[in-house]
Amino acid sequence: MGCGMIARYAHLPCIKNTCGLELAAIYDPNPEHLRAAQEQFHVPQAFTDEAAFFASGLDAVVVTSPAPFHLHNVREAARHGLHVLCEKPLAMNDADIQQMIDLMADAKLMLFTGFCYRFSPVSMQIREMVRQGVIGEVRSQRLIYIWNLHGRYETTWTGERIESPRRVGRMLEGGPMVDCGVHQIDLARWWTGSEVVRQQAAGAWVENYEAPDHMYLHLDHESGAHTMVEMSFSYSHTASEPINHFSYHIIGTDGVIRYDRDGWHFEVRTPHGTTFYPGHDEKNFGGMYYAFAEALETGFTGDMPTGYDGLVATRIARQATESVIANRLLSPV
Ligand SMILES: NC(=O)c1ccc[n+]([C@@H]2O[C@H](COP(=O)([O-])OP(=O)(O)OC[C@H]3O[C@@H](n4cnc5c(N)ncnc54)[C@H](O)[C@@H]3O)[C@@H](O)[C@H]2O)c1
The missing domain is CATH 3.40.50.720 (NAD(P)-binding Rossmann-like Domain)
Structure with missing residues (x-):
């Protein structure tokens, strides 16, 4: 549909x-x-x-x-x-x-x-390494995706330069944390296997939508781990040569896992040495459909993100965005 x-x-x-x-x-x-x-x-x-x-x-x-x-x-x-x-x-x-x-x-x-990020081989491997305690106990996670959402402007077939309708729609639906950040929030819960018990957010307005186009979200998990999610739709959004930054850092008591999507760099550093793994895209729709087909056939959820997972991630993202809007300084101090 x-x-x-x-x-x-x-x-x-x-x-x-x-x-x-x-x-x-x-x-x-x-x-x-x-x-x-x-x-x-x-x-x-x-x-x-x-x-x-x-x-x-x-x-x-x-x-x-x-x-x-x-x-x-x-x-x-x-x-x-x-x-x-x-x-x-x-x-x-x-x-x-x-x-x-x-x-x-x-x-x-x-x-x-449809949290397709879960099924990236990078994300699946992080989950497995966290489960096996490869970096000890997870204490801190940094998940960053700052990008231009395909740019601020579009040129129509008549040559007119307009605000990108797709960008306007996504900003009106809640902005970067609600639209994209829900994936990262889901990963933070899924990798740690630990619910979020407290949250705090801050944001910035590069443009003038109600929702901030650049946001920072801090999550405390039941386990005592902390996650920071940074999301932006306005990072180099008017540049002739825009640039993205997408990364994961998982910091444990005994090592770190680092992933840089743009260089496809994926590595783990522990007291036993450093291991480099093949990089992959952050999304994997094919993997999600494989798991979906299996769930339909068996009746078991498996790794598929449920409606409840969707509810929790969206609730956290919306509450964060609303709190930032409510606390906005209307004139600089
Ligand atoms: N998982 C991801 O990585 C990812 C990426 C992009 C978009 N999305 C999500 O996918 C959804 C669609 O995004 P999109 O970028 O494809 O949007 P889109 O605007 O390109 O496409 C939406 C389509 O739905 C149709 N439509 C309108 N009303 C409808 C209705 N009542 N029932 C069925 N179809 C209707 C439209 O005609 C259009 O063809 C959004 O929820 C968006 O957040 C997810």
């Missing part, structure tokens, strides 16, 4: 390429988007009519519509007895996400959140 950018870039090809899954039908209220996706992926059935889509013989639904429509689409899937994998952020507020979780649980169906 939803044949836009992320569906065409990641979900549709992965559904087609995953053993055990069959791309039966697609739905999008926009006929142009629908047709383009149908042609690109040779989908047998394509609908702009929701009822016809749900009557087309489905076992599960993937929701890749914009976030404000996720609740409606999940409600309809639950009503039709279909398991769901839903893109992040699950919904626009906690109450809506809780409603999604309850609807799916009442219908005895599985609801998963």
Whole structure:
């Protein structure tokens, strides 16, 4: 449900390429988007009519519509007895996400959140190393993603320079912590296996949206570990040659794990020496679909992020963003 950018870039090809899954039908209220996706992926059935889509013989639904429509689409899937994998952020507020979780649980169906970062070989390996105590006990994590969200401006086909509509949409939906930071918050919980018991955030405004476009989030875990997440959508966003920075640092009592996405540099330093591992992209939709297919077949969640994981990460991100907005200094001191 939803044949836009992320569906065409990641979900549709992965559904087609995953053993055990069959791309039966697609739905999008926009006929142009629908047709383009149908042609690109040779989908047998394509609908702009929701009822016809749900009557087309489905076992599960993937929701890749914009976030404000996720609740409606999940409600309809639950009503039709279909398991769901839903893109992040699950919904626009906690109450809506809780409603999604309850609807799916009442219908005895599985609801998963599309936290595809979990399935990067880098992330899977970090989780395994943390579990095995390779760096001792985790005390501190730094997860940083500062980038330009594809730039502030776009040029239309008539040559007009406009504010990027995609950027405007993401900023109005909550900004970088809600849109991207939820992945990092999920990783912080998943790697440590420890819930967040306290949080504090700060932010900065490079542009003038309600939400800050550059944010710092500090999380204290039950285990005593601390996580810092830094997210930005305005880092070099007007530069002719923009640059990104994406990294993980996991600091333990007996070593560190370091990952720099942009140089694909992944290493572990312990008293036994330094080991270099192959780097990978931070996302892995293919791995997520492999786990999704397995969950559908077995009924066991496995490593798939649940609706609850989606709720916790989104709640933390939204509360952080709201607290920063509430504490904004309206005029510099
Ligand atoms: N996991 C990731 O790394 C990642 C990356 C990008 C986007 N996303 C998420 O994926 C979702 C979609 O993002 P996008 O960038 O593809 O957006 P998009 O705007 O490119 O595409 C959304 C599509 O949904 C369609 N749509 C509109 N209303 C709909 C409805 N009621 N039901 C079904 N479809 C509807 C639109 O016509 C459009 O084709 C968002 O929740 C976004 O946060 C996730």
